[in-house]
Amino acid sequence: MSLQKFDFTVSNLGAAKLKSPVLLSHVYGDTIANYVADDDHVLYHITLGAGDKDTKLQEYGTLEKAGPREKIYFNPDHVRAAVLTCGGLCPGLNDVIRSIVRTLWHRYGVRTIYGIRFGYNGFLGEIKNSIMELDPDVVDDIHRIGGSVLGSSRGGGERTSDIVDAIERLNLNQVYIIGGDGTQKGALKIAREIAQRGLKISVIGIPKTIDNDLSFIEKSFGFETAVVRATEAVYAAHQEAHSAINGVGLVKVMGRESGFIAAHTAIASHDVNFVLIPEVPFELEGPNGFFEHLRRRLEKRNHAVVLVSEGAGQKLMDQASQGHGTDASGNKRLGDIGIYLKERISEYFRSINMPMNLKYIDPSYIIRSSEAIPTDSMYCSRLGSNAVHAGMTGKTEVLVSLVNNNFVHLPIEVAVRTRNTVDPESSLWRDVIDATGMPVKMTNE
């Protein structure tokens, strides 16, 4: 119950005084959907043990509900909004863009919407034609394709002042920023620079992390699609392994600091025998190391599938294999654990003179460039419209998030402070152990 220390209070540009053009009700029982009141909250922590029953709700930490308010801050006629996508690709980017544009246009009547091309770099004047006009026709069918129609790129977000200059030049008053941890840290700085300059510009983040590792965000958009696509790659690895003499299928999936994709894929695919993630240490050698367990599996069943998160086992690699420095998004460069394991496993079986056939699959680009599956697409659509409701009401420095199946407003500052990781003591990891039959520990001490 360490949640109380977070300040979940959302910033506002000012009092929302205008009547919303979104015609809803605030009467229960009239069969018309209702406006959301700023008082409406959602519990964050929802599990309780024997001693917690008398605790009061408020102490459990509550988040402001997202959704359309009866009063809005911006006059739609004066809104000049922009949308941008930053960082690596993720299924659903186009769905979110589409939803933002359509909600602004159809629900609020906003007629000036820009797409900033190639992320923050599109603000910096170094890319030609980096501003495009958006309307419902332009975005009508974009949810059917993967990628981002706006383009995306890493970096640029550290040039806060230049970006705010550009925002001013474009005379924007709402900026919707779709991106991950690094991007949202940039958004926070932008919002604060805006505040310092005394501007009334709403900065709304839509959290993007295919790794599903942002805090206080139950499920990131694109994550479900990523699991579905990763499962297809695992299936290929399984067939390769199964058809060979002592076949090993090795698949690397995204997950720099958290193994959510690997964990979910392992359960969803039913074909994985070993899952290696950043959160759970493992050794390669020794009587309880991974190699020995892999060898035993091959002896017994003749084939095995290994699923590894890109961030797993970084400590195992020697200096040559390890990554160095950071990329343009500020992410630490990782050594390639997939290639490393492929070589080490091969070496090991040569050393014990046991024939082994390894096939290595890295489906990362196929996964992240996929169009969203329909259920994910639906989620993106709702994220996007809730972002617009937040923006029109004058919220700022805020992410739209899903918590316990409710859309909420989450201060950017809270979201970027920590990361979400797979808890090895959770039911999720327990179910991975169950689904794979892998050992609980693969270390020797």
Place this chain on the structure above:
Amino acid sequence: MSLQKFDFTVSNLGAAKLKSPVLLSHVYGDTIANYVADDDHVLYHITLGAGDKDTKLQEYGTLEKAGPREKIYFNPDHVRAAVLTCGGLCPGLNDVIRSIVRTLWHRYGVRTIYGIRFGYNGFLGEIKNSIMELDPDVVDDIHRIGGSVLGSSRGGGERTSDIVDAIERLNLNQVYIIGGDGTQKGALKIAREIAQRGLKISVIGIPKTIDNDLSFIEKSFGFETAVVRATEAVYAAHQEAHSAINGVGLVKVMGRESGFIAAHTAIASHDVNFVLIPEVPFELEGPNGFFEHLRRRLEKRNHAVVLVSEGAGQKLMDQASQGHGTDASGNKRLGDIGIYLKERISEYFRSINMPMNLKYIDPSYIIRSSEAIPTDSMYCSRLGSNAVHAGMTGKTEVLVSLVNNNFVHLPIEVAVRTRNTVDPESSLWRDVIDATGMPVKMTNE
């Protein structure tokens, strides 16, 4: 906050005194997943308004967490378990069966597991070869196919005494019953008859409702897959409508008493213009009726897609079209609203002399016989193993359910008392209105 009146207390066959063979920890911080304590609970209601902050957690209604316990009731060597699937097909049936078998076998060491073929009827002695032995090999690949490898059928569940006789003859002490509302009502009667006979047999339900309409169950298995498949049918209807002169695509989806599939599909597909569900009344004729709105849409955009739940608009149909009586599962027979609308819409446009091309698609069997998508498959897998954990611990008269992303134990009695329906004042329906642009009301008064 009307939840307090429900009694969420779960029945037990007796004290669980045996050490579980599932080796987990009860120490936090040792990186080994933990047993669940019977004290662990989950809040059911999680939203709160201005006045609720001082309410105590307990008053909000709490549910017992599902999962493996440290102590179990049944000695695995003595367990004789059975699994059956009842009612209509639903994606994921085989995944649940597979998970139950594998968890019993691999986690608990149970070696006697029967599949009862064709639902309750398989107990009644009228089907030859209705008992099949199950083990991990038999179920190894069944999650890759749709349908139920056990077969399914409606009805039979009302013959409580015969079924309990059969259970006794087979000397079963755990029965896993996968089925919907009617099936679970039957399971409740069976469990009570068992209790009355003084037998120690655990009856565990796994709720199945492709309509997603069971109470206290956040998301029924197969539902996500149903939305994905329904979206494909809507896409076909959209292409047909879009390529024709005044084209209308009409799609009927499952949803006897609740419009969840239709509502989710409408948002997920981005192609639907009108959604008709049982919960929201509508009229066909008159200045604010559906026909007039459809006409206007065609005038403006030349095409339209209409998505209707099978249970919608039952009152509109005259006696000839309406359904009569109930089927073998005890479900009210419905008139076919799809065919009815197809004819009435055609008639209407003939009457106003406006050319119109309607294509009607009923994808129901294609939806329900589909294999589960991977994310759904993962959910089924977790449902099945939690059901076994419940059974082994000696729980009975209980459903395994997902509430606020946590697996919980839910007394069958509570689940079958009411139905879950789409609340027209909820954010879900608001998002349907947003996504479709349809009028909030299509009635004339």
Place this chain on the structure above:
Amino acid sequence: MSLQKFDFTVSNLGAAKLKSPVLLSHVYGDTIANYVADDDHVLYHITLGAGDKDTKLQEYGTLEKAGPREKIYFNPDHVRAAVLTCGGLCPGLNDVIRSIVRTLWHRYGVRTIYGIRFGYNGFLGEIKNSIMELDPDVVDDIHRIGGSVLGSSRGGGERTSDIVDAIERLNLNQVYIIGGDGTQKGALKIAREIAQRGLKISVIGIPKTIDNDLSFIEKSFGFETAVVRATEAVYAAHQEAHSAINGVGLVKVMGRESGFIAAHTAIASHDVNFVLIPEVPFELEGPNGFFEHLRRRLEKRNHAVVLVSEGAGQKLMDQASQGHGTDASGNKRLGDIGIYLKERISEYFRSINMPMNLKYIDPSYIIRSSEAIPTDSMYCSRLGSNAVHAGMTGKTEVLVSLVNNNFVHLPIEVAVRTRNTVDPESSLWRDVIDATGMPVKMTNE
């Protein structure tokens, strides 16, 4: 060897004298693809028996090869081309449109290309905005979606004179007509009216028949996709049948006068037990009738899948069930054999007091509105570019067709004279019998 009576000579508007802008070679061995000469031909009949070995090639019937010629008839600067799609939807329509536009634009430099909306009706002045301009940008992504971006409709083609008037008014000199048997008959009349008026307008047909029943056309575009989609529906029927007590899955697929989709789907799906097509007569009753064979199958295996072409068994239906008259494309209206069989089968099993569960699936609209699978899309692309090569060279009254894996020019007159049907003595039907295990005959005489 009855082919000699066909006149395979293709009509030309006049001598092709201009240098083609498509830069190819006519030198073999320079590793540059070559122009096609009008002398290049393809054999139509390619099987021979013992007595045919001395026959000369020419007597076997030869077709002119399609492809780019060194000399063209039209000056690209003066070309005003139009494309239209007629009749029911078929996978690949957009691929063909896209290919025609791109080949005209990129390969020949044509800059005036119109899309005529909603088929022949788009020429008739009764639809607003029925002429749209096409260029590579407009068609860039249309191959990713099903349907026809131009829209399609039945009928209108009989108004030859009005259509030629419209063609003259638009000052067109190339018309690309994508459509089936009825459409191409219309195209032939249009081409002849054009000739009679002394106009130099090329009329090129691209044969469309999802049923695959046009003569001299090895494989119609969209057919492969249709088989893939139909296989998915059969799979659903199989799962439904397999999961029920005496389950019968009944699927109706397209095929008005020929059972190609049904025959191919039966072999491709591996799940079908009975195939009913227009070419092979069958009886329902009697000791060797379909019902009796179905009953035996159920007794033995408890489930069965029946696949029926829409044109099968028309004679069985009584007058009430049979169709009457013709639709706007001139196609005979058919009675609905799917519904008819569903009712008759149910009736039969009631009459013999045998429980039976029938699920009926009609996937027609889902099949025909699908986007083309990649291999089909490739075929469409090649069809479209060969159509343009024919048009630019001044060919007219000609279809582009695939014969023995070669693209050829086929006089429209030859193609529309007869229909292609499944030969019950062919290896195709033999393989259906093999794949299904169905009886060779289901008649009683």
Place this chain on the structure above:
Amino acid sequence: MSLQKFDFTVSNLGAAKLKSPVLLSHVYGDTIANYVADDDHVLYHITLGAGDKDTKLQEYGTLEKAGPREKIYFNPDHVRAAVLTCGGLCPGLNDVIRSIVRTLWHRYGVRTIYGIRFGYNGFLGEIKNSIMELDPDVVDDIHRIGGSVLGSSRGGGERTSDIVDAIERLNLNQVYIIGGDGTQKGALKIAREIAQRGLKISVIGIPKTIDNDLSFIEKSFGFETAVVRATEAVYAAHQEAHSAINGVGLVKVMGRESGFIAAHTAIASHDVNFVLIPEVPFELEGPNGFFEHLRRRLEKRNHAVVLVSEGAGQKLMDQASQGHGTDASGNKRLGDIGIYLKERISEYFRSINMPMNLKYIDPSYIIRSSEAIPTDSMYCSRLGSNAVHAGMTGKTEVLVSLVNNNFVHLPIEVAVRTRNTVDPESSLWRDVIDATGMPVKMTNE
């Protein structure tokens, strides 16, 4: 017309004198499919130029038609058949296995069918449990999964004498060998050793080459599926390239000595800008080299997709990058052109100081382990049954092949003598140039 030098005469074990249990007709017009006569032939060459019209059919080269004969050589009661799969995975392996087993069992009544596990190695006594019994139940659902249920491996085929010893020990009289060029060369030696030993054992090959590069084989099984899956990878590369600043998507596909997969995928996907195949030489540097064309494309359109066959550009690589020696199947080891190009392209753009984002995708294992698409599955099914018809009739040293849409018998010797490659002067390559807009030549001389 260099075909006459091939000897297309098929070997027989002896006269076929037994009545076939496959009940067909040899009467035309009785609506029952007919037996195939050994006289029935198919033309191989079917295109002709101006001077060929008087040529006699026979001189054009003819192939014996495959299919069931009225008289067979083997008494089904005495048949002991074996099936094996060799070399790398390919979509459809299981479909062929299934069809062989089912045709032997259901059509001919053969009851002794073995699967030899892991290819030729399964004969050599070094793998435990390498012989499995096959029947229709075992293979019933195997077409739904990828890989080979028998397992596969490279090599072993050179141990002719040991293999024939094993065949004798198992008392086999029909051996069905599914594999590629190297495998069929081995089969030929095996068949000749068998002949030399005076044994009456039929050796039938089913040609497998995902590269589609076997001579006299119109389309290898699995090839269509490979194109469909490769198209999906290209689509991912396109989205990555399109969403980045100067994005380049690089995809490597199978094709050691021929670029068929690349050529077909380029046309099918509509997204490729450059195709590099073994048959068409290209240079990287210089004013007409690939780098310069790629640079221009990026300048103009900001993104590009490059598709490369694994066997392309081997001469470009320096000794370090080039492959050395051969693998166990006797295939020359290739250097990895994908990795090589990835590095060289990156280097080039760094050298000219132009930002560029390259994403490299190698989907090979995902492609080859895929289950067959339905149309491919149908083809496999027909290949397998024709192989059995050939075997039962006592043919040997023969492949079953598709030529001009007819199934034929092809002497193994003829098939393995040369390879099929993409002719740069063919209409296929012309259509690749059209579809991509790439230059006809990328060399500087």
